[in-house]
Amino acid sequence: MTLYAFYFLTFLAIISALLVVFSKNPVYSILYLVITFFAIAGHYVLLSAQFLAAVHVIVYAGAIMVLFLYVLMMLNLNKEDEPHKPTLVKFAAVLAAGILLVVLIGSLKGASVIQQKTGPEIGLVKNLGKVLFKDFLFPFEISSILLLAAMVGVVMIGKDEPKSKTESE
C-alpha cells in the first residue's frame, strides 16, 4: 500500500516537475510547481514527517507560490511581448545549469542510503521540537537570525524614499 502510494507520488512529482520546465505559459508552470510541492509533501507523510509536510504546504504551496502567482498576474506575460534573450545569455544559462547538475550528481554519487530511524513517531511535532530545541538549538537560532536579517534587508530595499508617502503592498 505504502509502496504504491510512493510510486504514485514519485510519478506525479517527476511529471509535474518536468511540466514546470516545458510549459510555455508561466502561470501553468507555477501551478505545476504547486502540484510538485504537494507530491513532495506526500513523500514527507510517507516518511512519517507530518509536521514537515504541513509546514511545507503552508510555506511553499500556500505562501511563496501565491506570491509568485501574484507577481506573474501583475506582469501578465504573453508570448508576444516576451523580450528576446540574447544567445549569449541562453548559452550561459545552459552552462550554469549543467555545472549545477554535475555538482548534484557528484554529491549524490558517493552518498550512502539513509536508513530511516526507528518508529513512526520520529517526525511528530513533539519529538521534532525536542530535537530542535535541545540538540540543535544553536544552529536553529543562527538560522532564525539569518532569516530575520534577510527580512530587515528586504524592508530596507523595499522602503520608499523618505519624502514620499509610504504605502504597504
Next chain:
Amino acid sequence: MIAFLTYKIILVLVIFTITLAVAAYSTYAERKVAAFMQDRIGPDRAGPFGIFQPLADGLKFIYKEEIIPNVSNKLLFIVGPCVAMLTALMAGVLIPWGDTVTIGGIAYSLQIADLNVGILYVFGVVSIGVYGIMIGGWSSNNKFSLLGAIRASAQMISYEIAMGLAIIALILMTGTLSLKEISLQQAGGVGSHWTMWNVVYQPLGFLIFIVCAFAECNRTPFDLPECETELVGGYHTEYSSMKLGFYLFAEYINMFVSSAVISTLYFGGFNFPFMNDLGLTQNWITILGAIALFAKVLFFVFFFMWIRWTIPRFRYDQLMNLGWKGLIPLAILNIGLTGFFTLWLGHK
C-alpha cells in the same frame, strides 16, 4: 478493517451532507438576517417562510445559461471554482464533532481524522484556499476579475500571518496541536471541574483570530476582492450559472468551517457547562455535546452575518494598515504575554 472503513465512510458522508446543508441554508439565513436588520420581510414565496428558497436558488443556478468567455483560459476557468469548492470542503475533516460514542463495546470517535499536526493542517488548507480565487480571477481575462484576484491574494497572505501568530499563543497554552485534545482540555465548563474555555485565557488571541477569519473568508468588512461598487463582481465577474454558484457556496462553507474552528479552539468545542453534573452516560453526553457544538457554530455563522449587515467595508489601504500595523504587533504582544504568564503561573 471493513467495519472501520464503513464507519469512516458513513461519518464522512454525514459530515459532508451537514456541511452542504448548512451552507445552503446559510444563503437563506443571510437574506433573512439582512431583511430583519433592514426591517424588511425577506424571501417568503417558496414554501412557508420561504423555507424552500435554497432549493429554488440551486435550481436557478443549474438552469441558467453557462457562459465561458472566448478570451478566457478555458481549462483554468473551469478549474478555478472546483479548487475553491475542494479546499473549502477539505478543512472540515479535522473538526471534532463530539467525544466518543460506544456501540457494542467499540468506541467510535465523532471526528474523521485526528491528525497529530491538527491545527497546522487546517492552516495549510486555508493557505491554499486562495488558489481558487486567483485562478478564476486570472483566467477570466478581465481587468476587474484580475484586480479582485490580486486583492484577494494580498489580503489573505497578510491576514494569514496574524492568524498564525494568534494560534501560536494558543498552542503555547494548550501544549498540543490536535483539535481533539484542545477540545478535551476545555471539558467541564462551569461544572464540577472548573475548567474555563480558552477564550477566558486568550481574549486578545480570540479577537485577532476572528478578525483574521473574517478576512480569510472574504466577508464584510473585508470583502474587497468582490466589492461591487468598485470591481463590478470582483474575481467572479465573468462567471455564470453553477460555476458562480460554486464560488458563492464555497464562501458559505468557509464560513461554516471557520465558525467550527473558532468554537473548537476558543469556545470549548463539544463541551457544555455542567456536563459532568447531569449524571448521563457517555453516549448521551457526546450527543448533547455535538448539539452544543452545532449551536455554537450556528451562533458564529449568525455573527458573521450580523457583522456583514452592520459594518461598512474597509478601504484597501485601511485593510492593509490594520493587518500589518495593527494585528501583527498585537499578536506578537499576545505571544509575549502568554509566554510570560505561562512561566509565571506555571499554567499547564
